[in-house]
Amino acid sequence: MTAVTFAATAATASAVPDAALRTSVRVPLHFADGYSTEADVMTFTGLVDGREHLLLGLGDWRGALDAAAHGGQAPLTRPHSECLTGDVFGSERCDCGPQLREAAERIAATGGFLAYLRQEGRGIGLYAKLDAYALQDAGLDTYEANRAVGHGDDERDYAMVAQMLAAVGASRIRLLSNNPDKASQLRGYGLVVDEQIPTGVHLTASNAHYLATKREVTGHLLDLA
Ligand SMILES: [Zn+2]
Numbered sequence: 001m002t003a004v005t006f007a008a009t010a011a012t013a014s015a016v017p018d019a020a021l022r023t024s025v026r027v028p029l030h031f032a033d034g035y036s037t038e039a040d041v042m043t044f045t046g047l048v049d050g051r052e053h054l055l056l057g058l059g060d061w062r063g064a065l066d067a068a069a070h071g072g073q074a075p076l077t078r079p080h081s082e083c084l085t086g087d088v089f090g091s092e093r094c095d096c097g098p099q100l101r102e103a104a105e106r107i108a109a110t111g112g113f114l115a116y117l118r119q120e121g122r123g124i125g126l127y128a129k130l131d132a133y134a135l136q137d138a139g140l141d142t143y144e145a146n147r148a149v150g151h152g153d154d155e156r157d158y159a160m161v162a163q164m165l166a167a168v169g170a171s172r173i174r175l176l177s178n179n180p181d182k183a184s185q186l187r188g189y190g191l192v193v194d195e196q197i198p199t200g201v202h203l204t205a206s207n208a209h210y211l212a213t214k215r216e217v218t219g220h221l222l223d224l225a
Pocket residue numbers: 083085086087094095096097
């Protein structure tokens with residue numbers, strides 16, 4: 001699978017309000033499969049929705065920012081929306097846990113950012129997500145189930161990603177994501193997305209239908225062949 005390159009344009013960009021760095025704490029990370037790295041975990045004031053989103057600086061992220069400021073490659077960056085069942089418990093109903101793990105290593109290798117966003121279940125919340133799972137077990141797909149519990153297909157908004165990145169001096173990124181909506185929203189918020197780089201495909205018997213639906217309904221860049 002190849003990366004998608006965009007012209008660097010911010011023609012329709014709307015500015016986001018300024019956020020400010022609040023704290024930065026060094027945290028050693030150790031994943032269940034043995035991979036280890038360290039993150040500068042940053043918190044902010046002034047985020048648009050008032051929730052406690054995090055920005056993790058991984059690898060030599062300061063060096064990556066410096067290189068980008070001098071015309072080099074932009075820092076690899078992934079916005080990851082919280083998924084309690086996938087990230088913490090290793091649920092195989094989705095691919096969030098393996099994507100988070102993959103992103104940490106790939107970003108740490110080149111220096112960049114992982115934005116950990118407190119918008120569970122594509123923004124509908126944990127209980128509603130679990131209600132939607134029950135409806136999926138009765139035959140609805142992941143998007144039909146969201147609508148059946150009174151929510152949109154995807155209620156996530158990425159303004160706070162643009163805010164957090166601006167607060168640390170990142171105006172250009174290479175986006176690690178399969179989701180075309182993340183790229184278009186971030187560009188709309190004034191961030192320059194040089195490139196969209198797909199994550200690996202983490203296919204299991206339990207998430208095959210979910211991944212196929214993401215590809216077919218919302219145009220995710222997923223090669224499920
Ligand atoms: Zn998930």
